[in-house]
Amino acid sequence: MEVLQVVADLVCTRRVAGMQAVSLRVLQSEQGVVSVASDPVGVPEGKWVFVTTGSAARLAMPDPLTITDLAICGIVDHWECAGNAPAATPDAGAPDAGARAGVRAAP
Amino acid sequence: MEVLQVVADLVCTRRVAGMQAVSLRVLQSEQGVVSVASDPVGVPEGKWVFVTTGSAARLAMPDPLTITDLAICGIVDHWECAGNAPAATPDAGAPDAGARAGVRAAP
Amino acid sequence: MEVLQVVADLVCTRRVAGMQAVSLRVLQSEQGVVSVASDPVGVPEGKWVFVTTGSAARLAMPDPLTITDLAICGIVDHWECAGNAPAATPDAGAPDAGARAGVRAAP
Amino acid sequence: MEVLQVVADLVCTRRVAGMQAVSLRVLQSEQGVVSVASDPVGVPEGKWVFVTTGSAARLAMPDPLTITDLAICGIVDHWECAGNAPAATPDAGAPDAGARAGVRAAP
Amino acid sequence: MEVLQVVADLVCTRRVAGMQAVSLRVLQSEQGVVSVASDPVGVPEGKWVFVTTGSAARLAMPDPLTITDLAICGIVDHWECAGNAPAATPDAGAPDAGARAGVRAAP
Numbered sequence: 001m002e003v004l005q006v007v008a009d010l011v012c013t014r015r016v017a018g019m020q021a022v023s024l025r026v027l028q029s030e031q032g033v034v035s036v037a038s039d040p041v042g043v044p045e046g047k048w049v050f051v052t053t054g055s056a057a058r059l060a061m062p063d064p065l066t067i068t069d070l071a072i073c074g075i076v077d078h079w080e081c082a083g084n085a086p087a088a089t090p091d092a093g094a095p096d097a098g099a100r101a102g103v104r105a106a107p
Numbered sequence: 108m109e110v111l112q113v114v115a116d117l118v119c120t121r122r123v124a125g126m127q128a129v130s131l132r133v134l135q136s137e138q139g140v141v142s143v144a145s146d147p148v149g150v151p152e153g154k155w156v157f158v159t160t161g162s163a164a165r166l167a168m169p170d171p172l173t174i175t176d177l178a179i180c181g182i183v184d185h186w187e188c189a190g191n192a193p194a195a196t197p198d199a200g201a202p203d204a205g206a207r208a209g210v211r212a213a214p
Numbered sequence: 215m216e217v218l219q220v221v222a223d224l225v226c227t228r229r230v231a232g233m234q235a236v237s238l239r240v241l242q243s244e245q246g247v248v249s250v251a252s253d254p255v256g257v258p259e260g261k262w263v264f265v266t267t268g269s270a271a272r273l274a275m276p277d278p279l280t281i282t283d284l285a286i287c288g289i290v291d292h293w294e295c296a297g298n299a300p301a302a303t304p305d306a307g308a309p310d311a312g313a314r315a316g317v318r319a320a321p
Numbered sequence: 322m323e324v325l326q327v328v329a330d331l332v333c334t335r336r337v338a339g340m341q342a343v344s345l346r347v348l349q350s351e352q353g354v355v356s357v358a359s360d361p362v363g364v365p366e367g368k369w370v371f372v373t374t375g376s377a378a379r380l381a382m383p384d385p386l387t388i389t390d391l392a393i394c395g396i397v398d399h400w401e402c403a404g405n406a407p408a409a410t411p412d413a414g415a416p417d418a419g420a421r422a423g424v425r426a427a428p
Numbered sequence: 429m430e431v432l433q434v435v436a437d438l439v440c441t442r443r444v445a446g447m448q449a450v451s452l453r454v455l456q457s458e459q460g461v462v463s464v465a466s467d468p469v470g471v472p473e474g475k476w477v478f479v480t481t482g483s484a485a486r487l488a489m490p491d492p493l494t495i496t497d498l499a500i501c502g503i504v505d506h507w508e509c510a511g512n513a514p515a516a517t518p519d520a521g522a523p524d525a526g527a528r529a530g531v532r533a534a535p
Contacts, residue, residue: 224431224478224504225504225505225506226478226502226503226504226505227503227505228502228503229469229502230468230469230501230502232487232488233501233502238429238478248430248431248458249430250429250430250431251429252429268482268483268484269483269484272484279487281480281484281487281488282429282480283429283480283481283482284429
């Protein structure tokens with residue numbers, strides 16, 4: 001699973017049958033890589049979400065036969081994007097992602 | 108799912124049985140990476156489409172036993188290719204993909 | 215699916231049971247990345263083929279229980295390798311892959 | 322399978338149904354790539370773990386219908402991170418990973 | 429499928445149930461990328477093997493419910509590692525992998 005940011009809706013008027021009710025969102029990684037995910041949660045733009053890929057993406061949809069290979073599974077409570085502030089990474093390779101992920105006791 | 112551009116047909120006279128009726132298209136990403144997808148939609152060249160990978164690709168075909176790992180699922184209404192105009196990206200890493208994806212209310 | 219070139223056979227005398235009848239070929243991408251595919255077609259060396267990955271690769275084999283994650287599905291009629299002649303790409307990012315793929319009406 | 326380091330918990334109050342009991346951990350590779358895995362083991366931060374991806378990740382969970390595409394499968398007894406000490410790799414490409422993986426007789 | 433070199437055993441005392449009998453090996457690609465595979469063959473260190481990924485990896489194990497996404501499927505009879513001798517590649521992009529793979533008639 002990965003943590004990506006919702007940046008836009010994707011508008012596709014013409015699509016294959018069986019995708020008509022699926023909301024599609026444009027996501028961007030910290031490195032700027034763009035991908036498209038189905039959104040069963042309803043996430044506002046700008047939020048950081050975690051996504052599942054492959055056959056697991058279909059399990060996240062209300063209908064597990066939905067055509068998708070990337071689905072939003074939840075909204076991350078707190079995520080500091082290291083990709084937008086590379087100067088703030090003094091020690092590359094060190095386990096400094098803890099501060100970014102809002103470390104708290106596991107739910 | 109990814110957003111790719113249709114650039115050509117792929118002509119394969121000799122292929123395994125079970126692929127005889129599938130239309131194959133050559134797709135290119137914004138970064139110039141070339142891949143091949145099955146096309147159940149019938150997309151004109153030059154259009155930007157979104158594709159699914161893996162087992163989800165088979166679900167997008169009229170026959171879900173079609174041999175494919177990448178299928179075109181729909182035509183994107185509006186997509187500005189950032190890869191062709193890197194100078195137009197003043198703020199790398201910022202959520203500027205919104206302008207590219209033709210943000211409208213989700214369908 | 216991807217388009218790769220057959221460059222050699224792969225000789226593996228000692229292998230797991232259930233792979234004894236499968237012909238293995240060494241493939242190379244335009245960028246020089248090497249991979250190994252099962253070959254149900256019987257492709258001469260030097261030909262450009264298109265391959266499927268994952269569970270779709272098994273569907274391309276005569277026995278769908280064959281152990282493979284990359285299978286040759288067909289021979290491309292015409293493919294010009296851009297990777298060997300980067301100087302011939304005057305407009306990076308433009309949809310110039312059409313000329314490489316032998317554009318004809320879709321089969 | 323890959324060997325990654327646990328660096329933090331991931332807190333997601335709002336998530337899709339069917340993930341409520343799953344503990345999520347932020348992992349980091351030797352190269353600093355961040356990913357999120359479900360954790361059926363209960364691993365302390367800082368430990369190096371090995372993970373499985375795709376449909377195999379679901380088999381590692383107590384409930385194989387859990388929505389995940391990356392699951393922690395075990396704790397590596399000993400792992401020296403080469404990514405944090407690139408100067409300690411005098412012979413790039415040589416099979417020097419043996420010293421890092423704590424070579425002992427296979428269990 | 430890929431061709432990788434066995435460089436070490438991976439020792440994991442604490443692991444999820446259902447993996448207790450699986451031998452884990454540390455593999456390294458020609459480019460130095462490290463991964464972990466289950467080994468149903470019993471390969472000596474230093475050998476070059478070919479591996480399958482995803483659901484195909486489980487089919488290579490004696491028990492197809494084994495938790496793995498990368499399994500060793502066989503030992504390559506002869507493989508010259510180009511990654512350790514980049515100076516020996518005079519013509520990048522050319523189909524020179526044939527000499528590396530020990531070309532013989534397919535089994």
